[in-house]
Amino acid sequence: MITVHFRLTLGLLFLVGDSLPEPIQCEENQSSVTATRSDTVYLPCSFRPDRQLDKLLVSWQKKDQNATLVVHAKRQGGEAQEQQDSSFINRTALSPAWNETGNVTLQLRAVRTSDSGNYTCFIRAGQRPRICASLQLIVNSGTFLIYAHLSTWMTILFLPLMKIIL
Incomplete structure (x- = not known):
């Protein structure tokens, strides 16, 4: 009798837990972002909390060939929860009021070609993290753009010269 009661109670807890609304609602975000080397780029991620949440954590991570790198991590209250990868130190930022607005768009400065890759924005309120982006x-290295502009200028400058010679 005790075993049946325990199983029934445990089963009801799982049902109630699954039917509770998610505390974090993620908003749509684009699937790719293009940048030029040495520029500043913004990786979009935003959410709408249903209620005031304690222990809110945002973590941006990059999937590398061999590991998952922590790009930026911030906990409500300001302190970082996870160890940031050394290649991103002093190059990342979030909006100062991210926990109030839900805007956790990552600013990545001085973009490098090695920054190319897949990024994931995790939001955690309580125990379960949620992927919001x-x-x-x-x-892009930007070299092609220099050559494209150079050939345009060469055409503009040499075309009148060609008309004079011919």
Whole structure:
């Protein structure tokens, strides 16, 4: 009798727990972002909390070939929860009021070609983290743009000269 009562209670707890509304509602975000080397890029991520949440944590991570790197992590109250990868130190930021507005867009400064890859924005309120954005960052070296502009200028400058010679 005690075993049946325990199983019934445990089963009801799982049902009630699954039917509770999610404390974090993520908003739509784009699937890829393109940047040019040495620029500043913004990786979008936002959420709408249903109520005032304690112990809110945001963590941006990059999937690397061999590991998952912590790009930026911030807990409500300001202190970082996880160890930031050394390649991102002093290059990342979130909005100062991120926990009030729900805007956890990551600012990544001085973009490098090695920053190209897949990024994930995790939001955690309580025990379960939720993925609010998963996107790919594509970093162009910018060399092609220089050559494109150079050939345009060469055409503009040499075309009148060609008319004079011919």
